[in-house]
Amino acid sequence: MANYDVKIMREGDTxxxxxxxxxxxxxxxxxxxxxxxxxxxxDYVKNENRLRNGAQYFVTDRSTRIRERxxxxxxxxxxxxxxxxxxxxxxxxxxxxxxxIYMQVPRLDTVYKLVYTGLSNFAQYNLxxxxxxxxxxxxxxxxxxxxxxxxxxxxGNNIDENV
Numbered sequence: 001m002a003n004y005d006v007k008i009m010r011e012g013d014t015x016x017x018x019x020x021x022x023x024x025x026x027x028x029x030x031x032x033x034x035x036x037x038x039x040x041x042x043d044y045v046k047n048e049n050r051l052r053n054g055a056q057y058f059v060t061d062r063s064t065r066i067r068e069r070x071x072x073x074x075x076x077x078x079x080x081x082x083x084x085x086x087x088x089x090x091x092x093x094x095x096x097x098x099x100x101i102y103m104q105v106p107r108l109d110t111v112y113k114l115v116y117t118g119l120s121n122f123a124q125y126n127l128x129x130x131x132x133x134x135x136x137x138x139x140x141x142x143x144x145x146x147x148x149x150x151x152x153x154x155x156g157n158n159i160d161e162n163v
Contacts, residue, residue, distance in 0.1 A: 006019050007103070008103050010100070019092075029074070031075070032107065035112070041066060044059050046058065068140070074121075077131075101114045105147075109148075110145070111150040112136075115136060
């Protein structure tokens with residue numbers, strides 16, 4: 001059976017960590033749609049010379065560049081009690097801060113390179129479960145790789161991705 005757990009790894013670490021296994025976090029409904037959304041292009045170079053009507057745009061395949069992207073992933077954490085909930089939440093946010101994060105999403109066959117920017121929309125239920133949104137920036141959406149490419153890179157660096 002295929003393992004579809006979303007995994008993350010900080011840049012410089014030696015292995016991917018499963019969100020579900022380590023922090024009891026899963027992506028909620030709509031998260032895959034947010035990840036699949038088309039990235040926007042940067043504004044094209046244009047000339048608004050006052051001696052001409054309208055504007056002149058310089059559009060070529062070479063001049064098209066992708067804009068950084070904001071990604072907000074809805075998540076659920078099933079902890080069982082308040083102590084585990086608070087411990088896992090603090091551990092997760094501490095892990096995400098201050099590093100580039102590689103997020104491996106097997107169902108989409110994609111690895112994203114992200115920067116953590118915060119957590120929002122936090123709500124707890126029965127002091128044992130919580131929903132929240134993890135916020136990231138994707139500085140260069142063109143730097144995504146497939147899971148297979150990422151695993152080949154990991155093998156070349158003697159990194160264990162099976163955690």
